[in-house]
Amino acid sequence: MNCYSTPDLLRMVDAGKPDNSFLTHIRSCTSCAHAYVSLTFSISAMDLLPDSPLFEDIPMPSASLSLAPHGFVVKHAGGFSLASPIPVRGKRRSAVSLISGPVILEPLDRCTFRIVISSVRRSCTLVRDNDVVYRTGQRDERVFISDLCTGSYRLTVDGIAFSFTVE
Amino acid sequence: MDNDSSLKDIVLRYQVSRSRDLLAALQMALASYIYHYPRKVFHRDHDAASVFYLYVFERLETVVLKFEDHGYRFTTWFTAVLRNLYLNHLRTRSDDASDRSLPLSENTADSVHGMPEDIARHECSEQDTRRDNILARLKDRFSVRDSLLFQMHFLELFKESIVIPLADHLSLSVHGALSVIERARRTYRKRYLRLLSLQDTYTRICSRVKKEDAPSRSLLARKNGLALRMEQIQLTVPFRHIARVFSVTLNLVSKVITKIRSFLRTRTSREAA
Numbered sequence: 001m002n003c004y005s006t007p008d009l010l011r012m013v014d015a016g017k018p019d020n021s022f023l024t025h026i027r028s029c030t031s032c033a034h035a036y037v038s039l040t041f042s043i044s045a046m047d048l049l050p051d052s053p054l055f056e057d058i059p060m061p062s063a064s065l066s067l068a069p070h071g072f073v074v075k076h077a078g079g080f081s082l083a084s085p086i087p088v089r090g091k092r093r094s095a096v097s098l099i100s101g102p103v104i105l106e107p108l109d110r111c112t113f114r115i116v117i118s119s120v121r122r123s124c125t126l127v128r129d130n131d132v133v134y135r136t137g138q139r140d141e142r143v144f145i146s147d148l149c150t151g152s153y154r155l156t157v158d159g160i161a162f163s164f165t166v167e
Numbered sequence: 168m169d170n171d172s173s174l175k176d177i178v179l180r181y182q183v184s185r186s187r188d189l190l191a192a193l194q195m196a197l198a199s200y201i202y203h204y205p206r207k208v209f210h211r212d213h214d215a216a217s218v219f220y221l222y223v224f225e226r227l228e229t230v231v232l233k234f235e236d237h238g239y240r241f242t243t244w245f246t247a248v249l250r251n252l253y254l255n256h257l258r259t260r261s262d263d264a265s266d267r268s269l270p271l272s273e274n275t276a277d278s279v280h281g282m283p284e285d286i287a288r289h290e291c292s293e294q295d296t297r298r299d300n301i302l303a304r305l306k307d308r309f310s311v312r313d314s315l316l317f318q319m320h321f322l323e324l325f326k327e328s329i330v331i332p333l334a335d336h337l338s339l340s341v342h343g344a345l346s347v348i349e350r351a352r353r354t355y356r357k358r359y360l361r362l363l364s365l366q367d368t369y370t371r372i373c374s375r376v377k378k379e380d381a382p383s384r385s386l387l388a389r390k391n392g393l394a395l396r397m398e399q400i401q402l403t404v405p406f407r408h409i410a411r412v413f414s415v416t417l418n419l420v421s422k423v424i425t426k427i428r429s430f431l432r433t434r435t436s437r438e439a440a
Contacts, residue, residue, distance in 0.1 A: 010239035010247065023341050027331060033341075037327045040345065042208045042246050049207045049360070051199055052367045121378075 004032050013039050061100040063164040067150065071095030071107040079162075080105075103155060103162055108146065113166065117143040117157055127154045175241040178231050190228060197227070197245070204249045206363065210323070210402070213370040222256045223249070298324050304434060309427060311336055312413065316420055317427045319409045322351055323402045337413075347412060351404045362400045369393045 004012070004022065012018045013036065018026075026033035061079025065072045072095065074082060080098040098105040102118040117124060119141050126134040128151040136143065148166075155162045174196055181189040202220045205211040211219075223230075230248055234241065302325075305314045315336055318325035326348055334344035372390045376382045406420045413420075 006247070007237040007239060010243050011237075014239050014243050017342055026341060027334075033331055034327055037330050037345070038250065039243070039247055041326060042204075042250055043243065044349065045207045046200070046204065046246060048356075049203075049363065051203050052206070052213075052363060054213065054367050054370060 003029060006035075009035055009039070012036065013043065061162045063098055063105070064167075065098070065105075065164065066167040067107065067111055067113065069110045072098070072105070072113070074098070080164075098164075100162055101160065102157055105164065112147050112149055114144060114146040114148060115155065117145075120157060122158050123156070124158070125156045128152070171240045171242050175236065178234050178241060179236065182232055182234070193231060194224070194227060200245075201227075201249065204246075205253060206366070208250075209253065210359075210362070212366050219253060219256055223252055226252070298328060301431065302328065304431065305427065308430065309423075313423045313427065316409055316413060316415075316423045319351060319412065320403050320406070320420075320424050322348065322404050326352070351408060351412065354404050354408050355402045358400050359402055362397060362402070365393055365397050365400070369397065 004025065008022075009032065012022055018036070022032075022036075026036060059079060063077040063080045064075045065077070066075065067073075074096065077098055080100040083097045083099050083104075095107045097107075102120075104116040104118075105113060106116060107113045115126065120136060120143055121139055123137045124135070124140070124143060125132060126145055128148070133148070134145050150166050152165045153163065155164075174193070177189055177193050177196070180186075181193060198220075201223045202216050204216075205219045206213070206216045230252075233248075234244060302314075302318075305317065309317075311332065315329065315333060318329045319333075322329070330341060330344045330348065333339070333347065334341050337344070337347070339347065369390065372386060372393065376386060376390060379386075406417055406424070410417045410420045
């Protein structure tokens, strides 16, 4: 008797219960039996065993903000925390900064801002509107990238990506 | 993968349009499935899983272009392809691969249908070769029942080869034999889940050790302790369960398995000498 084709085998596995002619066939055909059984066990293992939390889709921190005379106006800040320090008596209130992991976005004046990165272990790249603005491939402490203006930014620090748009 | 029909739809649309967005969506949807395949099916650790993930990721575009809709689920087809890719991946990584990979199904009719041509054959992995060697040694020396008792105990190694002999011995249908094996595998499911969770913890600790310049001694000790605990976990079917399946005494199961183990050990050491 001829062996079953791969599509037939796949349909048989999908059905969950093979038909009698197939059952008779695989008693004498090691090849089809092996293909059927190994696929059945693979699918049952993939369905039954849980995934590990080590492979999770972590959403990339992203923010959308605009520059104003008094600092940032934040429209959306997913994955970023807003740092708004309490003003000291007699002094001006500090402007709002955005913090996410080792990255801090700080407004400088009405049309520029800067990025402070607390530490870079392997590499750091900043891309603005598809142009590389800053890149380092070495270990560094407290990286300052100043005089940045409006644009769509994507920052990668040691493989972790941050995205933000400044208007 | 939860939604098979939507995946199939993305694949078929991608085959026509070759849109980068569709490929990205497909990569997102399949990423976790690909990564965990060697872990769940072949009990490999995170290191092996990530290497295999990259291996498949490079070929994913070519692979999905080979899919043809012939009435089966995309997940089933993709699992079959992943298995072949995994065995190919093992073959490319091993030095003396050509000796180990023996095609099992030269006579499978049009087995290339819908599969990437170079991975269409069902090939033997190192584990298959090891299993075949053991079975060849047991064949002349022990009865079918004794051999089956041993294979049932070390079920993870023999789960694919035991089905037909078990069905014949217990006068069951193949489907019945598969159910018996699934029930037997459930006896060590908790241990297997424990192994997976220990692998997760071990990987987290390893990444902390890598990140820290001078990892603490307690962290290193924890890492070694976990490695030891993982080694100690044995995915074997308990004697009591085997005795119940074959309707024999616990004492007999214990005696037979000990006898076969010592036989294999002496044979191996004699061959090595």
